[in-house]
Amino acid sequence: MRKPSSLVISSCLLWLCLAACTKSGAAGKPVIAVIPKGTLNEYWKSIHAGAEQAAKAAGVEIQWNGPQPEGDREAQIHLVQNFISAGVKGIVLAPIDERALAAVVAEAKAAGVPTVVIDSALAGDAHVAFIATDNRQGGELGGDHLAKLLDGKGKVLLLRFQQGSASTTAREAGFLTAMARYPGITIVSQEQYAGDTEKARQVAESLLIAQPDIDGVFCPNESTTHGFLLALQSAGKAGKVKFVGFDGSKPLADGLRSGYLHGIVLQDPVLMGRRGVEAMVAHLRGEPLVRVQTTDLVLATPENAQEKRVHELLEPDTSALK
Amino acid sequence: MRQLFVRFGPFFGLLLVVALFSVAAPDKFLSVYNLRTVAMQSTLVSLGALGMTFVVITGGIDLSIGAVVALVACASAALVRDGHSIWIASLVCVLLGAFCGLVNGALITRLAVAPFIVTLGTMGIARGTAKWLANDQQIAAEPGWLSDLVRNLPEPAWLMVGKAVWLVLLVAILLSFVLRRTVFGVHAIAIGSNEQAAALSGIKVSRTKWLVYMLCGACAGMCGLLQFGLLKSGVPTAAMGLELQVIAAVVIGGASLSGGQGSLLGALLGALMMQVLKNGCTLTNVPDHVQDVLIGVIIVGAVAIDRWRSR
Numbered sequence: 001m002r003k004p005s006s007l008v009i010s011s012c013l014l015w016l017c018l019a020a021c022t023k024s025g026a027a028g029k030p031v032i033a034v035i036p037k038g039t040l041n042e043y044w045k046s047i048h049a050g051a052e053q054a055a056k057a058a059g060v061e062i063q064w065n066g067p068q069p070e071g072d073r074e075a076q077i078h079l080v081q082n083f084i085s086a087g088v089k090g091i092v093l094a095p096i097d098e099r100a101l102a103a104v105v106a107e108a109k110a111a112g113v114p115t116v117v118i119d120s121a122l123a124g125d126a127h128v129a130f131i132a133t134d135n136r137q138g139g140e141l142g143g144d145h146l147a148k149l150l151d152g153k154g155k156v157l158l159l160r161f162q163q164g165s166a167s168t169t170a171r172e173a174g175f176l177t178a179m180a181r182y183p184g185i186t187i188v189s190q191e192q193y194a195g196d197t198e199k200a201r202q203v204a205e206s207l208l209i210a211q212p213d214i215d216g217v218f219c220p221n222e223s224t225t226h227g228f229l230l231a232l233q234s235a236g237k238a239g240k241v242k243f244v245g246f247d248g249s250k251p252l253a254d255g256l257r258s259g260y261l262h263g264i265v266l267q268d269p270v271l272m273g274r275r276g277v278e279a280m281v282a283h284l285r286g287e288p289l290v291r292v293q294t295t296d297l298v299l300a301t302p303e304n305a306q307e308k309r310v311h312e313l314l315e316p317d318t319s320a321l322k
Numbered sequence: 323m324r325q326l327f328v329r330f331g332p333f334f335g336l337l338l339v340v341a342l343f344s345v346a347a348p349d350k351f352l353s354v355y356n357l358r359t360v361a362m363q364s365t366l367v368s369l370g371a372l373g374m375t376f377v378v379i380t381g382g383i384d385l386s387i388g389a390v391v392a393l394v395a396c397a398s399a400a401l402v403r404d405g406h407s408i409w410i411a412s413l414v415c416v417l418l419g420a421f422c423g424l425v426n427g428a429l430i431t432r433l434a435v436a437p438f439i440v441t442l443g444t445m446g447i448a449r450g451t452a453k454w455l456a457n458d459q460q461i462a463a464e465p466g467w468l469s470d471l472v473r474n475l476p477e478p479a480w481l482m483v484g485k486a487v488w489l490v491l492l493v494a495i496l497l498s499f500v501l502r503r504t505v506f507g508v509h510a511i512a513i514g515s516n517e518q519a520a521a522l523s524g525i526k527v528s529r530t531k532w533l534v535y536m537l538c539g540a541c542a543g544m545c546g547l548l549q550f551g552l553l554k555s556g557v558p559t560a561a562m563g564l565e566l567q568v569i570a571a572v573v574i575g576g577a578s579l580s581g582g583q584g585s586l587l588g589a590l591l592g593a594l595m596m597q598v599l600k601n602g603c604t605l606t607n608v609p610d611h612v613q614d615v616l617i618g619v620i621i622v623g624a625v626a627i628d629r630w631r632s633r
Contacts, residue, residue, distance in 0.1 A: 039610075063607055073553050073560060078363050081474070082604035085356035087349075099462060100553040107474060111355065193458070 029061040032280050033083040034092045034273070037119070038070025042249045043222065043269050044094075046316040047118070050273025051092065053320045058281040063088065073100045080104045084111050089284055092276040093127075094119035098166055102126070114283055118276040119269075120167050129279045131293045133267040135167045138297050139174025139220065142244045142265045144181075145299055146216050149242040149262055153184030154215030159204060159228055160193045161221045171220040171246060171265075188214060200227020208235050215242060222247040225264070229255045248300075253314040256305050264300045266313040271295050331627055332575050332591040335620070339595055343602035350605045355474075358483050362474050364597035365486040366391075366545050366561075370568035371575070371589035372490070372497050373423075373541030376534045378572050379501075381514045381581025382430065382437040384535065387542040388564035389448035390422045392557065394546025396452045398468075399461035399556030408466045412547055419543020420536045422448060427535035431528040445565070452558035461556035468551030486548055490590070493541070498586045510534055514581030570617065571596060574624040595620070 034051045036044040048064050055062040063083070067075035073096050081104060083091055091108060093115055095101035105115045106126040115127045122130070146156065158175060161168035172190075179185055188211050194200035200219075204227055208214075217232075219225040225245030229252070232238040238260040245252060246265045255261040272295050283289055300310045343351040350356060370387050377384045394415045401411035422444065429440045455461075470477070471485045481488065501507035509530045512520040521527045545564075550556055573579065574595060575588025596617055603613045 065604060065610065068610055069562065071559075072562070073557060074366070074549070077552065078600070079604065081359045081363065082601050085350055085353060085359055085601070086347075086605045086607075097460075097553065097555070097557075099555055100557075103469065103473075103554070110475075 029059065030089040030284065031061045031063055031086075032090045032092060032277060033063045033065065033079075033086070033088040034277065035076065035079050035083070036064075036066040036094050037076070037096045039064075039066035039068070040070055041222070042316070043247060045318050045321070046269035047094070047273035047276075049316065049318040049320045050270035050275075051277045052273075053270070054274040054277035054281070056320070058278065060089075060277070060281060062092075062277060067096070071096055073097050076101060077104045080108060084108050084113050088113060090280040091115045092273075092280055093117055093122075095122045096120075098123050114280070116276050116280045116283070118272050128283050129289045129291055129293065131272060131275050131279060131295065133167075133272070133297060134294045135170035136174035136177075138246065138265045138267070139171035139176075140178040141174075141297055141299055142171070142218055142246065142263065143175040143178025145263045145265075145301075146218055146242060146244045147178065147182045147185060149244075150185065150216050152182045154186075154242075155188045155211070155213065156185050156216040156218070157188055157207060157211060157214050158190040159200065159207065159217070159219050159224050160190065161219075161224050162193055162195055168220040175218050175220070185216075194219075194224045194227060197223045197227045197230075200224045201230045202227075204228040204231035205235065208232070208237065217241055217243045219243075219245045222249050222252065225261070226251055229260060232260065248314045248316060250315060253305070256300060256302055256314070259302055262302065264314070266298045266300050266310070268295050268298070268313055270312075270316050270318075331624070332585075332588040332595070335574065335624075336591045336595045336598065339598050339602065343598065343605065346602070347605045351602060356601070356605070358474055360594070360597050360601045361487045362472065362484045363601065364593045365472070365484075365490050366548055366564065367567050367571055367596070368490045368590050368593040369493065369541055369545045369548070370564060371571040371593050372494055372586055373538035374568050374572050375575070375577055375584045375586050375589045376497070376501070376510060377437070377538045378569075378577045378579060379514045379581060379584040380510050380531060380534050381517065381579075382531070382534070383441065383569065383579070384423075384426060384538050385438065385441040385565050386422065386426060386445040386448055387538065387545070387568060388561045388566075389445045389452065390419055390539060390542040391546040391549055391561040391564055392559065393422070393448045393452040393455070394419050394543045395550040395553070395560065396456045396461055396556035396558050398547055398550045399463040399465075400455060402465065403461055403463040408468060412468070415547055416540050416543040419546060420540040422542070423535040423537065423539020424532060426539065427532035430535070431531050449558070452556075456556055456558040458558075460558070463550075463555060465551045465554055468547055469554060470551070472548055472551045486551075489544070493544070494586055494590055497537075501586060506530065506533060511582060514583070516582075567596065568593075570621050574620060576624070576627075592624075 051062050076096050098121055102124040108115055109126040117127045117130045119132050160172055192203050194203050200223055219228050243261050244263040245261055248266050298313055304310050397418055398411040398415040426441055426444055430437050474484055476484050509525045513527055571592035572589045574592030575585055577584030600613055
């Protein structure tokens with residue numbers, strides 16, 4: 001043959017890449033797969049860090065792999081199947097969809113691979129434990145704080161996250177439950193959904209034009225809170241409107257310190273990741289498990305932002321990641 | 323030698339990837355469970371690729387199929403939720419897929435606009451319609467035997483692989499008959515080779531194109547049903563980017579995007595090869611970004627072969 005064929009060249013490249021990239025797993029250590037909903041978000045990075053901490057302590061190895069694109073149900077189903085094939089000892093899973101992932105978790109159980117579910121609920125009873133935040137309570141916590149800031153009266157606005165998302169829907173419901181306790185508060189808008197940060201910013205800008213005299217705002221997750229913060233800043237209303245958000249990240253922590261955010265309900269994703277792996281390890285050792293476990297919620301305010309515990313949750317420590 | 327190589331290129335490619343992972347992770351990769359899983363995982367892309375091969379052979383492209391899959395999945399979930407039988411939902415939805423294809427074909431021939439542009443537009447329309455149908459949520463419904471189709475372990479067990487895999491093979495055999503042994507197939511190839519010459523020799527170019535896009539739409543419709551079975555709800559945002567995976571499978575399988583050339587078997591092998599690569603990378607703990615790069619390299623490699631062949 002005159003020319004080396006492209007296929008041969010591609011194959012050689014393939015070999016090289018694989019040879020270079022295959023991480024050789026430490027021999028003998030049991031492997032646990034940890035599957036988040038995505039890998040890009042700070043929140044999942046914190047879960048990863050927690051999982052790594054627990055793995056080091058328990059002497060197991062974790063394999064971290066999330067669906068791409070983030071939130072792709074089918075990709076997550078495929079990942080679970082591939083990890084079953086890979087012969088992992090157990091799977092810690094944050095299911096994207098309550099229904100869509102149930103069958104594959106049952107498939108894992110049938111193949112002798114137990115699953116611990118974290119972060120979001122899963123239908124069925126094929127998993128051995130469920131570890132998550134009490135999202136409804138989180139929404140109530142935020143709602144009560146906002147009502148206190150407003151002395152129980154005023155016009156309040158709720159920007160929702162996304163239809164069909166179980167965790168944020170529970171937070172929104174919790175928030176509305178809390179609001180119902182204060183007759184002086186009127187909800188002027190709760191119909192708008194936002195999605196990612198950019199979309200949230202746009203929706204929030206329109207809302208601020210439509211409702212120029214609002215007194216308070218609640219957002220149920222990181223992206224909506226971040227988007228609303230940006231909109232308040234560009235409208236020159238940051239700090240004037242009482243604003244309570246959800247989840248920790250650098251921009252939100254900065255917003256809290258600058259007095260633009262008056263409260264952030266914080267989950268503990270590091271703890272959630274750690275407890276997920278710990279539960280799996282305990283299950284593999286044959287120890288009994290509490291089937292449903294909730295992780296803590298903390299309310300961060302400008303006053304307590306410097307406290308160690310709050311600071312840890314505002315800007316989670318991800319140093320366990322290489 | 324060159325002829326042989328070109329003809330069996332995709333086959334060699336798949337063989338190579340399989341051999342690679344068989345060496346890297348023999349006990350995991352070659353297990354019955356895993357082979358079964360990979361076959362099932364590739365069904366959606368394979369099924370789409372069968373229809374797309376026809377479109378590519380005529381020199382066209384269909385970017386809308388990912389969105390059509392989502393639309394069909396939502397429509398079938400809505401029908402089942404409203405109490406219709408799964409058979410009715412399936413029938414309506416394959417027809418709905420074909421109808422979307424018909425719209426593509428009609429717009430392309432009537433407006434004489436490039437398929438890329440037309441289907442880019444219908445992609446948005448189908449995606450938006452799916453979201454509207456689902457009221458911006460997901461439609462939960464019990465897919466009955468549709469989820470049986472996509473189950474990894476088939477019942478009865480002697481089927482060896484899931485029923486959806488058999489469905490894909492059946493469709494492939496049917497379509498390869500259509501492509502190689504019917505007037506329609508021959509016309510499709512002729513149009514892709516030289517549209518003007520085909521028109522001058524009396525081939526009804528527009529009608530053939532309509533049928534080709536309808537066929538592609540019907541395949542997308544079947545994909546949508548499988549997806550409903552898999553996710554147990556109609557998800558309007560699912561199958562984003564599926565069209566690109568499908569086109570990649572068709573190209574890896576030896577089709578030429580300039581038309582006139584394409585192989586159904588090749589497309590199946592292409593889809594399988596990409597899935598094996600993803601699966602194998604997870605098994606051997608190769609990071610995700612490497613998979614993307616590898617698949618990109620393979621696509622470019624396949625196109626390079628296409629150029630080499632036509633030189």
